[in-house]
Amino acid sequence: VLKATLEYDGTRYRGWQAQMNARTVQGVFQGAVDQVLGEGVRVYGSGRTDAGVHALAQVASLHPRAGQLEAGPLPLERLRQGLNDHLPPDVHVLALENAPPDFHARHSALLRLYRYRVSRRRTAFAKPWVWWVRDPLDASRMNEAARLFLGRHDFSSFCENPDGHDSTLVEVSFSRVDVPEECPELILFRIGASHFLWKMVRRLVGALVEVGRGRLGPAELERMLRERSTAPAEWTAPPSGLFLEAVVYPGDPAPPEVPPATPGF
Amino acid sequence: VLKATLEYDGTRYRGWQAQMNARTVQGVFQGAVDQVLGEGVRVYGSGRTDAGVHALAQVASLHPRAGQLEAGPLPLERLRQGLNDHLPPDVHVLALENAPPDFHARHSALLRLYRYRVSRRRTAFAKPWVWWVRDPLDASRMNEAARLFLGRHDFSSFCENPDGHDSTLVEVSFSRVDVPEECPELILFRIGASHFLWKMVRRLVGALVEVGRGRLGPAELERMLRERSTAPAEWTAPPSGLFLEAVVYPGDPAPPEVPPATPGF
Numbered sequence: 051v052l053k054a055t056l057e058y059d060g061t062r063y064r065g066w067q068a069q070m071n072a073r074t075v076q077g078v079f080q081g082a083v084d085q086v087l088g089e090g091v092r093v094y095g096s097g098r099t100d101a102g103v104h105a106l107a108q109v110a111s112l113h114p115r116a117g118q119l120e121a122g123p124l125p126l127e128r129l130r131q132g133l134n135d136h137l138p139p140d141v142h143v144l145a146l147e148n149a150p151p152d153f154h155a156r157h158s159a160l161l162r163l164y165r166y167r168v169s170r171r172r173t174a175f176a177k178p179w180v181w182w183v184r185d186p187l188d189a190s191r192m193n194e195a196a197r198l199f200l201g202r203h204d205f206s207s208f209c210e211n212p213d214g215h216d217s218t219l220v221e222v223s224f225s226r227v228d229v230p231e232e233c234p235e236l237i238l239f240r241i242g243a244s245h246f247l248w249k250m251v252r253r254l255v256g257a258l259v260e261v262g263r264g265r266l267g268p269a270e271l272e273r274m275l276r277e278r279s280t281a282p283a284e285w286t287a288p289p290s291g292l293f294l295e296a297v298v299y300p301g302d303p304a305p306p307e308v309p310p311a312t313p314g315f
Numbered sequence: 316v317l318k319a320t321l322e323y324d325g326t327r328y329r330g331w332q333a334q335m336n337a338r339t340v341q342g343v344f345q346g347a348v349d350q351v352l353g354e355g356v357r358v359y360g361s362g363r364t365d366a367g368v369h370a371l372a373q374v375a376s377l378h379p380r381a382g383q384l385e386a387g388p389l390p391l392e393r394l395r396q397g398l399n400d401h402l403p404p405d406v407h408v409l410a411l412e413n414a415p416p417d418f419h420a421r422h423s424a425l426l427r428l429y430r431y432r433v434s435r436r437r438t439a440f441a442k443p444w445v446w447w448v449r450d451p452l453d454a455s456r457m458n459e460a461a462r463l464f465l466g467r468h469d470f471s472s473f474c475e476n477p478d479g480h481d482s483t484l485v486e487v488s489f490s491r492v493d494v495p496e497e498c499p500e501l502i503l504f505r506i507g508a509s510h511f512l513w514k515m516v517r518r519l520v521g522a523l524v525e526v527g528r529g530r531l532g533p534a535e536l537e538r539m540l541r542e543r544s545t546a547p548a549e550w551t552a553p554p555s556g557l558f559l560e561a562v563v564y565p566g567d568p569a570p571p572e573v574p575p576a577t578p579g580f
Contacts, residue, residue, distance in 0.1 A: 057439040104440075139442040174322040175369075175444070177404040 052112040052124075053149040054079075054133075059140040060104045060289070061178045067098045075099075075108070075141055082136035083112060086129060090115045096155045096297040097162060100249070102289030104179065106165075107144065109297040111155040124148075153299075161298040163224065163242040163305050166255045167291045171235035180236070181255070181291035187262030189237050193227035195261040195271055196239060199254060200225050207279040208254055209247035218247060227258065237262070240295065242305070251292060256285025317377040317389075318414040319344075319398075324405040325369045325554070326443045332363045340364075340373070340406055347401035348377060351394060355380045361420045361562040362427060365514070367554030369444065371430075372409065374562040376420035389413075418564075426488065426563040428507040428570050431520045432556045436500035445501070446520070446556035452527035454502050458492035460526040460536055461504060464519060465490050472544040473519055474512035483512060492523065502527070505560065507570070514551060521550025 056079065064072040068080060080093045096109045114120075130146040137143070152158075169180035170187060202221045206212035224242030239255055257274070260266035274282060296305045321344065329337040333345060345358045361374045379385075395411040402408070417423075434445035435452060467486045471477035489507030504520055522539070525531035539547060561570045 059439050134437055139437075140439050142437055142439040172399055172404075172407055174324050174405050174407040179440070 051114075051149045051151055051153045052126075053145075053147045053153060053155070054110045054112060054143055055145040056105060056108045056110060057142050057144055058105050058108065059178065060099060060102050062140060063101065065099055065101045065103065066095050066105075066108065075105075076110075078138060078141055079110065079133075082133045085136050086132040087112070087114070087119060090118055094155045096159050096294075097245070099292075099294050100289055103292045103294070105294040107296050108294050109155045109159070109299075111149065111153055111158075113154075155297070158299050159244075159297050160300060160302075161223065161242050161244060161296075162246060162294065163240060163296040163298070164246070164251045165293045165295045166239040166241075166251060166287065167293070168237040168239070168255070168259065168287075169235055169291075170237065178290055179293075181259075181288050183259055183262075185263050187237060187259065188264065189227055189229050189262065191264075192237065192239070192258045192262040195258055195266075195268055196225045196227045196241075198268060198271055198275065199241065203275045205247055205250055205254075205275070207274040207277075208250050208257070208282050210249040210283070212247070212278070215247055220245065220247065220250070249286060252287040252289065253282040253285065255287035255291070257282050259287065260285055316379075316414045316416055316418045317391075318410075318412045318418060318420070319375045319377060319395075319408055320410040321370060321373045321375060322407050322409055323370050323373065324443065325364060325367050327405060328366065330364055330366045330368065331360050331370075331373065340370075341375075343403060343406055344375065344398075347398045350401050351397040352377070352379070352384060355383055359420045361424050361559075362510070364557075364559050365554055368557045368559070370559040372561050373559050374420045374424070374564075376414065376418055376423075378419075420562070423564050424509075424562050425565060425567075426507050426509060426561075427511060427559065428489065428505060428561040428563070429511070429516045430558045430560045431504040431506075431516060431552065432558070433502040433504070433520070433524065433552075434500055434556075435502065443555055444558075446524075446553050448524055448527075450528050452502060452524065453529065454492055454494050454527065456529075457502065457504070457523045457527040460523055460531075460533055461490045461492045461506075463533060463536055463540065464506065468540045470512055470515055470519075470540070472539040472542075473515050473522070473547045475514040475548070477512070477543070480512055485510065485512065485515070516557060517552040517554065518547040518550065520552035520556070522547050524552065525550055 058075050063075050066075045068074050068076040076095055083091050083093055092113045094111050126146045130143050133143045167180045169176055169182045172182055199222045204218050205220050206218040209218055212218050220243050222243045228238045230236055230238055323340050328340050331340045333339050333341040341360055348356050348358055357378045359376050391411045395408050398408045432445045434441055434447045437447055464487045469483050470485050471483040474483055477483050485508050487508045493503045495501055
């Protein structure tokens with residue numbers, strides 16, 4: 051089994067998950083794998099990202115059929131370059147490593163970390179990778195509110211189709227809002243949990259921005275974590291600002307508390 | 316007369332200069348000016364940028380007809396926001412100021428400064444704004460070669476259609492190659508002159524990259540500045556890496572020697 055770490059600009063994709071008749075990141079990656087490693091190697095991602103959502107480090111596992119790719123040790127760096135040569139410019143394999151035979155990108159993951167970039171400044175270059183919010187935002191109130199998400203909560207108020215999920219209980223282990231020193235026009239929200247519900251991060255961001263605008267107080271936000279509310283659905287933040295930042299597996303170091311605001315670009 | 320400073324992502328434009336049947340930055344900016352200030356205000360840029368070339372600070376002058384816009388002092392910040400509201404997300408008015416009546420974005424300019432970004436790393440996010448060069452490049456040799464451009468030279472070897480220009484003599488006052496500390500995978504070439512010839516910067520960059528690869532020596536490069544050569548045309552660097560960084564007018568401070576590698580994004 052191989053472990054691939056990928057970054058992608060999701061702007062021109064219908065999300066990660068392979069679909070019939072739609073261009074997806076998994077689809078183009080599977081295509082590159084088929085061309086470089088031969089057909090029959092199955093690709094699994096750590097999880098779906100929605101249409102327009104980006105990744106700084108999505109993880110995929112590559113599962114060959116029994117006996118396939120066993121002619122000797124694989125020249126991993128050459129394979130990585132070969133995959134990149136077969137990928138469009140907005141998808142990039144950052145790393146390719148050997149993994150234990152029971153490694154699975156989705157089942158083995160301990161933690162997913164997402165980041166969301168809100169920009170307080172209109173610029174000609176950042177639009178595909180931020181949510182530009184024109185109203186003044188109070189970032190420290192947003193950070194206080196983000197701390198309310200920590201711990202185990204029922205996030206059904208912040209999830210599309212809550213009744214379609216086995217459980218809407220999620221344990222959030224990391225949740226904070228920062229204004230990066232090197233980029234003070236940005237407000238960066240980062241949230242880590244073992245798993246996420248559909249549209250959950252974008253709805254939490256929408257609620258945080260309501261808090262930052264002064265339209266939503268901490269008591270109301272806490273109530274939405276206790277009782278199901280339909281309000282957060284109206285605040286869903288656009289996918290452009292959302293990045294899957296890291297997926298943590300057993301043995302991996304914890305992600306850094308305060309990362310650079312604009313990795314890779 | 317008003318002076319507007321604009322940034323734009325040139326990826327989806329056929330350059331600055333207005334053209335029939337083509338989407339250009341001047342065209343969309345003139346459209347916004349017509350809607351916000353009323354028809355009849357002519358827009359002139361400091362100079363053309365080619366299709367796919369970007370600007371961090373293109374300057375345009377806005378020339379109303381006699382008597383137009385004279386109802387009192389203009390609310391410049393509101394006008395700037397109004398223009399941005401009428402512009403697509405990849406064009407942004409950074410500043411709008413009053414200028415003397417004889418100010419003209421093109422005729423009054425003393426110096427144009429371009430930057431070119433070469434990336435030594437493939438990434439999923441940077442492609443529209445760099446030239447990704449896979450071969451190892453020697454940045455300090457490139458910097459030594461860039462110094463050869465300083466002073467007054469005949470740049471006909473580095474210009475498309477040299478016989479169509481009044482003169483191919485250009486005085487270059489600034490020319491250097493840096494590796495930005497905060498972004499060591501980039502090689503940044505910056506060149507300043509009173510004016511530039513068609514495709515000149517991209518051909519100089521092409522030659523510098525040949526130097527960086529070790530395929531072109533300083534003596535050959537110097538000869539191309541003395542005798543007309545057709546070789547640089549084959550090395551023309553792609554427009555994606557090129558940015559109009561600044562236009563300097565009388566009274567403006569000089570641009571900084573070493574600017575940030577990635578302003579605005």
